[in-house]
Amino acid sequence: MREWTPWKTLDILQPFSEQSLSETLNGGQAFRWNYSKKDEYWLGVWGQNVARLRLTEKDCIQFSHPIDHLGCETELARYLRAKFDWDLAINNLPWRSDPHLEAAISAFTGLRILKQPFGEAVLCFLCSATKQIPQIKVMCERMALRFGNELTAGIHALPTWNQLATASETELRELGLGFRAKNIKKTADILAQHPELLDQIEASPYAEAKQRLVELPGVGEKIADCALLFGAAKLEAFPVDTWIIKVLENRYDLQAWTPSQLAQFGRIHYGAYAGFAQQFVFSYERATAVTQRSKK
DNA sequence: AGGCAGGTGGCCA
């Protein structure tokens, strides 16, 4: 068992709350964070990094990482987008004329969009098709254990696409990936053949990046938008999933709109930070649904 | 016990 560094406060422009930290790490953006009630910290993995996170009573965010992992603090600041001005982004959202958005923003103060490694975001959201968050997490965990590097005692990184290309579809199915296994295998083969492809896509403007991403097997509009929003910091990406369809139909009275029309509405109504707005109303809707379910 | 879950692609009109 290797040692962990003492807790240190991360230099961050705007604070989290317990709730917004939880929602950011474990609300459907990322799938590799778990909270230990006993130890009172979050443990997470991204890229070849592992860290523990916790909030102090004053909402300072503190981190710890394996002692031998130099550079983790820099990577963490990048991952959490510590220096990005999220309040300015909120200022540019249309909450002044949109009571539902305003309520969602108020309910999730401190929520932000992660900058995950792009390839990992593509992989995780390829797993997400018709799955709920706990199940997506299980799939990611199994892929990491089977094909990813061990970072510290018992904790594995997600496999790189090159590592995945060595797996057979059968091996992937054995991890419980179901029909997603075929898409992941085919995508892995393509990315192994074209090592620069993901970097090129990430560096492209949003529209072009999306156009090129949906050429990958199993990547449709929704998964492409998730990967670009959570893995490439393209905040104009607006994933339209079943939750957002519900929100727009019920809260914005847009019944009878097709998903593609709803996507267009979202981009126009919410603007340049549509994906950030999406995350607020997504979280708000899920919180409401969970409350209603537990009342029964 | 059967339907459904943060979808996608293929096939039909």
Next chain:
DNA sequence: TGGCCACCTGCC
């Protein structure tokens, strides 16, 4: 274009 359906698996 637009609607329908199969596709794995697990959970209610």
